[in-house]
Amino acid sequence: MPFSDTTPSHGSGTPGITALRADGIVRRYGKREILSGCSIRADEGECVGITGRNGCGKSTLLAVLSGMSRPSGGSVVCFGRDLLRDRKGFGELIGYVPQTNPLIGELTAWDNLRLLSGGSVSRDDEVLENLSIKDMLRTRVSLLSGGMKRRVAIACALIGRPPVLIMDEPTSALDLFHKSVIYDNLEAYRRSGGIIIMATHDVAEMRLCSRLYLINQGSAEETDAESAVSLIKGGVSND
DSSP states (O other), X not given: OOOXXXXXXXXXXXXXXXXXXXXXXXXXXXTEEEEEEEEEEXXXXXXXXXXXXXXXXXXXXXXXXXXSSOOSEEEEEETTEETTTSTXXXXXXXXEEOSSOOSOTTSBHHHHHHHHHTTOOOTTOHHHHHXXXXXXXXXXXXXXXXXXXXXXXXXXXXTTXXXXXXXXXXXXXXXXXXXXXXXXXXXHHHHTTOEXXXXXXXXXXXXXXXXXXXXETTEEEEEOHHHHHHHHHHTOOOO
């Protein structure tokens, strides 16, 4: 069962309004420039995909958009807030699911949820029911399967109903049934006005996106799923 169609907090609730814009993002690691003037936009109620070959900078861009990494240049504006100047806005406006497991293995799933929600989560929360994780709340994270950990990580990102959800390879380690569960819930979140930005190699996920960017040579160009797959197979440059 997907989430009910309630507008995520902080958004205006008006689909089609440009709510997040990243302009001219530059990210350097030493002398190596991973992103060189990368720009994307996302409207309310939109699913935006980020794709490209391994090493092209997808995860780097998502880390910048989520506030986990400071860019070397550029701007990130979300609902009128300059997040690079007003950094607490990242925590208030954006939920983030990184590619690697962000959970603390020694704690239970419930403790991880409470920690990341500031203690405000309820065991009756709709997120827990919809992601089918209620029966694992008392289990230590280190004992969970990869797919279970992924669902708990997604719940941690969604528990505060952020208006923007950023996900790096969102359904990795999930079987077909639980992929379908995630897709249904993401669609309900999107219909409610939520913004989804996800990095993916999955063609089915690319086709879920209303806007798709291909990262190539450090910049982002808008494309479609079929063209992106063709370009990636054809050997677009990593840097």
